[in-house]
Amino acid sequence: MHTDPEDRPGAGASIDPQLMRRPAQAPWPERRLASLGRTAARVLEHAGGMAMLLWRTLVYTFTGRIPLREVAAQVYWMGIGSIPIVLVTSALAGIVLSQQGGYQLTSNIPIEYLGSVVTSSMVLEMGPVLTAVVLIGRVGARITAELGTMRVSEQIDALYSLGRDPVRTLVAPRIIAGIISVPILVAMADFMGVMAGMTAAQWTLGLGRDSFFYGARIFWNDWDLFYSLFKALAFGFVIPLVASHMGLATRGGAEGVGRYTTSAVVTMTLAVLILDALFPPLLLG
């Protein structure tokens, strides 16, 4: 049914056309520049916040004022609690590397080299990065959501009001636990990936264990293991640092917790991948 707009309730009231007009906007280059400036300010603000967290964590660590019970609890939860998922993902990665490597080595390259392909790929790249990605989802997201919920429900303010610093009681134990747990998890992931790759090669390509490890030793360098653990150390430090910072920076109720957790996952993933890209020129050059 057609309804004349004039018949609607209130349609007779006159509306000031000035109110209907959109406010004048700056020309687009200025708007773009302003937006860029705001983004840069936000990035710098977060970087500064993380630097402050890091500094205070170092101060508490070196003055021996970290609650060790909380560190132990976090190591248990981050480290021991993550073992099953880390082992499963690294085993699957080892199997995939072995199968795809086998497919590519079917021409003139001796199949023994598969041992080297799997071992080097697992130790140098897949072990640390895959473990980090799993931990971003399992540990990092939870830290941000937990601290973010504490922030929006005033529990962080309550800690301050009781004369307690959340950096000492919440952040520092998580960073220290990350530094302890992640290298151990990565060592386990490296081992599991290589073992799973070897088993897969044995079953599907008929490559024996001795041949696999003979191939692995051809290009093996002991430094590779240290390289893997250095990466793990950096990831173990950066994941809880970013996650804690984003948690403490959370604003805006339940919606804010969701937004900051998503943002933390993106930032942690980027940080891990950027660090990963910096490692070869720094330590393998």
Added chain:
Amino acid sequence: MSEPGTVEFRDVHKRFDQPVLAGVELSIGRGQSVSVVGHSGTGKSVLLKTTIGLITPDYGDVVVDGESVVRANRRTLARIRRKVGYVFQNAALFDSMSVFENVAQGLSDEEQRDLGYRALVTEVARALEHVNLEPQKVLSKLPSELSGGMRKRVGIARAIVGRPEILLYDEPVTGLDPVNGAVVHRLIAQLAAELGVTSIIVTHDIEGTLPISDRVAMLDHGRIRFDGTPDEFRTSDDPLVRAFLERDVPDSEVLEAL
């Protein structure tokens, strides 16, 4: 004014997207109970948070026991905070801790170490008894297992366990039914009398708070619009005070009118 238990707001300004506090001047003496009232969004909670440095004023100063909160370094601020008990609007209990652990957080690590476990349990139990909770029934419970009124009271117990000189209440009866609200109001009056603490109560519930207050301060447009005794507040000609009082009609009167 540098007596213990005193609080002074000196020309406090704070702006977020728009000005919230615009020159608040208020002096609160030792042992006084002051209700800070005002409509939503007038900056009452912001003012309360400046008292212990949870929010820093853009301009002006907050002085607790003669010490500036604004200029305090981290160590001084922690010391000031230990003199002040803060009761949060939703209690802000730590979800992962039991009632015992929550209340014990009100004592510093050093105090807990000095007391030892047995004396610590006694101290926590004493604080819980102060707020009319039976320690043996609640000590091991998690906050999620408590009712709203009990959570509020545990929050108060956590605030008083360290024997503060000043207690700050942020909307202490919001979300409580009238019976529990009355219990909390009685408790605030009882704590002020027994512990001799200075109390600042930020509230909307003027009817419940007037009888337990020595003074009422009304915030409007970021400034103190009214500062006087509860009787002066009731009889004030200020149209805003009148509007505030008349809207705050007890349920019994509403029912009678109906």
